[in-house]
Amino acid sequence: SLLIDPKPGRPSEKNAGPNASVDGYEIIDEIKKQLEAHCPRTVSCADVITLATRDAVTLAGGLRYAVPTGRRDSLRSNPADVNLPGPTIPVTDAIHAFEAVGLNLFDMVTLVIGGHTVGEIHCSLIQDRIADPAMERSLNAKLRKQCKAPNDPSVFLDQRTPFKVDNGLCLEVLRQRGVLRIDQSLGLDGRTRGIIMSYAKDNALFRRKFAQALVKMGTRRFLSGRAGEIRKNCRVFNNGH
Template sequence: MAALPLKNVCTTILAFLALAWLSQAELDAHYYDHSCPQLEKIIKETVLNASKHDPKVPARILRMFFHDCFIRGCDASILLDSTPTSKAEKDGPPNISVRSFYVIDQAKAKLEKECPHIVSCADILTIAARDVVTLSGGPSWEVLKGRKDGRVSKASDTRNLPAPTSNLKQLIQSFASRGLDVKDLVTLSGGHTLGFSHCSSFEARLRNFSLLHDIDPNLDSEFAQNLKKKCPKKPFRAHNAGHFLDSTASVFDNDYYKRLLAGKGLFISDQAIVGDYRTRWIVEAFAKDQNLFFNQFIASMLKLGNLGVLKHGEVRRDCRVVN
């Protein structure tokens, strides 16, 4: 096959770069300025009211956003209900514990009255994810908008979500396959500053961890004993037994990273990012400088929010079903 002339190669590269830029340009912070100017106010008020009645809402919405974008990109596929012939993402094993879908439903219902058939569920979820971070004391940023909603949701796809038992190699590969780098991995893991985990996600670290160690030696010993008390063996365990992800679990801050360095991260995946030189320096930097973490979190959230943006999807009238 003959090589292309240099002029043609340059033209091809420029065309590719132009297409890439246009793809990014399809999302715009001012996308709804004229078609639905009350959009952000309505979503923020809905999220705030829900959070006042249920303090678990912020962590749940942030997790919902991550799990949506990691499957088919940010297309609100996690919001679709299962049908008699197809089991949807929300009913896949990793998403069984994802809750508070009603918050997105409420925001959508209000927006359908204010500006019918205009705002996508994918944009609502993306804006709500920003709002729960800000309302919890974290940073704020302008959300790029203009996403369309997907029509496909498969529970089987959820097996591709990073698990709390993942090692660093698995985590890096998972993030890289989605165009996210090591810094994004460590930064977005900081979302664990909000929320609570049931024992099932970390109990493997507490008993029969390995042939040499009953308890994961990377866990702080006092912390490990505390976790064992909260997570006794079945059937002596309370149904909702577990532990908060950090010591300020309702506040978005850098405490998560401080606790990792003290051996008090809950998950094996948490320990993975502090136990390797490729990622530890980032953990240390974020533990020392909360503003540094906040600034990088904004950058990584914008990057995550650009994943799999649909050009030819739809704007659902009801976030739970396709039109």
């Protein structure tokens, strides 16, 4: 649903605030173009995203894992449907948000930390952490300096290994060096700290559990059978509406 382009009078999930910084759509377009040339109307855009995610995780040092396919593409893309946990969400609310889609406490911690082990965030979204006196002093000073630059610059979510899918963020969180409020909260909350500690001690465990959680998340509530469609162009519905 995220891939659908908005039209005048018809917004899509791309218009939703939490999706404003998403990019890379042209990569999905190129993958889909090649797939349609070789096996038309066979691989959905939903499966393309799922497979591309697996390959991105693998290329960034994560585990290569098997991905179930067979998803169909949605016939709906409405910004009102976008309800993503924000960077300051309390742990309890995060637990409930993931439970609502069939994911448990371990899934939540693994997906949140794993999803933040690579990537950046705009300074405007971490002002609460920069103002937190508990943040490790040298990181705090570094972020304050970086965020003074104009035009709302971005900083790495994982300050240890920002381009690698590994347990580096867990190690950072245990040192009060979590850039996001939710990441740091997971390292402090009694319900989740033990999970963070276990991953910090064992990178192989983290990589394995992250792969398992991605597969589990990717099999929640997807369309199959005759539901939805297999789009020819990921940016538009087949009937254009």
